[in-house]
Amino acid sequence: MTVLFLLLVCGAAASAATGTIGITVFPGGGTVCLDTDCKGAPSSPGEPATITFSGVEAGCYHTLTVYDTEGYEPYSGQVFLDISGTSLAREVRLKSRPAVIQETGMLRVHISPDGGKACLDRMCELSSGDGTGSWSVDFIDVTANTPHTLTLASNGYRTYTEEVRVLPGKTTELAVTLEKLPPGSTPDTTTAPVLTTQPRPTPVPLPGWIVAIALAICGAGVLVLRRHR
Numbered sequence: 001m002t003v004l005f006l007l008l009v010c011g012a013a014a015s016a017a018t019g020t021i022g023i024t025v026f027p028g029g030g031t032v033c034l035d036t037d038c039k040g041a042p043s044s045p046g047e048p049a050t051i052t053f054s055g056v057e058a059g060c061y062h063t064l065t066v067y068d069t070e071g072y073e074p075y076s077g078q079v080f081l082d083i084s085g086t087s088l089a090r091e092v093r094l095k096s097r098p099a100v101i102q103e104t105g106m107l108r109v110h111i112s113p114d115g116g117k118a119c120l121d122r123m124c125e126l127s128s129g130d131g132t133g134s135w136s137v138d139f140i141d142v143t144a145n146t147p148h149t150l151t152l153a154s155n156g157y158r159t160y161t162e163e164v165r166v167l168p169g170k171t172t173e174l175a176v177t178l179e180k181l182p183p184g185s186t187p188d189t190t191t192a193p194v195l196t197t198q199p200r201p202t203p204v205p206l207p208g209w210i211v212a213i214a215l216a217i218c219g220a221g222v223l224v225l226r227r228h229r
Contacts, residue, residue: 019085030069059083105166116154
């Protein structure tokens with residue numbers, strides 16, 4: 001019993017021991033967490049940042065995570081604080097993220113007739129033609145494998161719109177013949193509905209003989225009422 005009591009007392013003393021852990025991160029600027037205690041690491045270009053966690057339970061492992069450092073991979077590991085509660089210092093050197101190369105391609109559009117405007121998203125080109133021929137336009141450095149909106153407009157023709165994609169490192173070609181509008185209309189013309197008012201029906205007078213019969217019936221009814229009084 002005495003031995004068991006001593007073991008319990010030592011265990012309680014060990015669990016009550018705390019210490020300090022200092023984490024130096026290369027570079028700073030992200031968030032450093034020890035278990036659920038998180039702190040922001042000061043940001044200085046190319047310089048490390050040191051975060052200190054105090055009151056840390058001794059004699060056990062703690063989870064260390066570092067994240068949100070721009071341009072660097074997140075880090076996750078464990079640190080052990082000695083049962084005596086002695087202060088611990090740990091260095092973490094983050095790995096830089098691999099550079100992301102944005103793949104692009106080119107879109108070439110052949111348009112008939114000329115003399116209009118061609119837009120890919122917000123990039124637009126104008127034709128100097130007089131509408132009697134055709135023209136081509138090249139959109140370069142277009143982000144590949146991403147939807148883009150192609151819009152072609154010309155006076156007297158219906159506006160053409162289509163969603164297009166380009167392949168990386170390739171030239172995607174598209175031929176479009178604009179549809180001519182009927183005379184007098186424009187691509188932006190909006191026709192409002194015409195409201196018509198229905199005429200009210202004109203009352204038709206009743207024939208005279210119907211009126212005479214109705215008056216006779218009313219008069220007979222009045223006589224009957226007088227006799228019963």
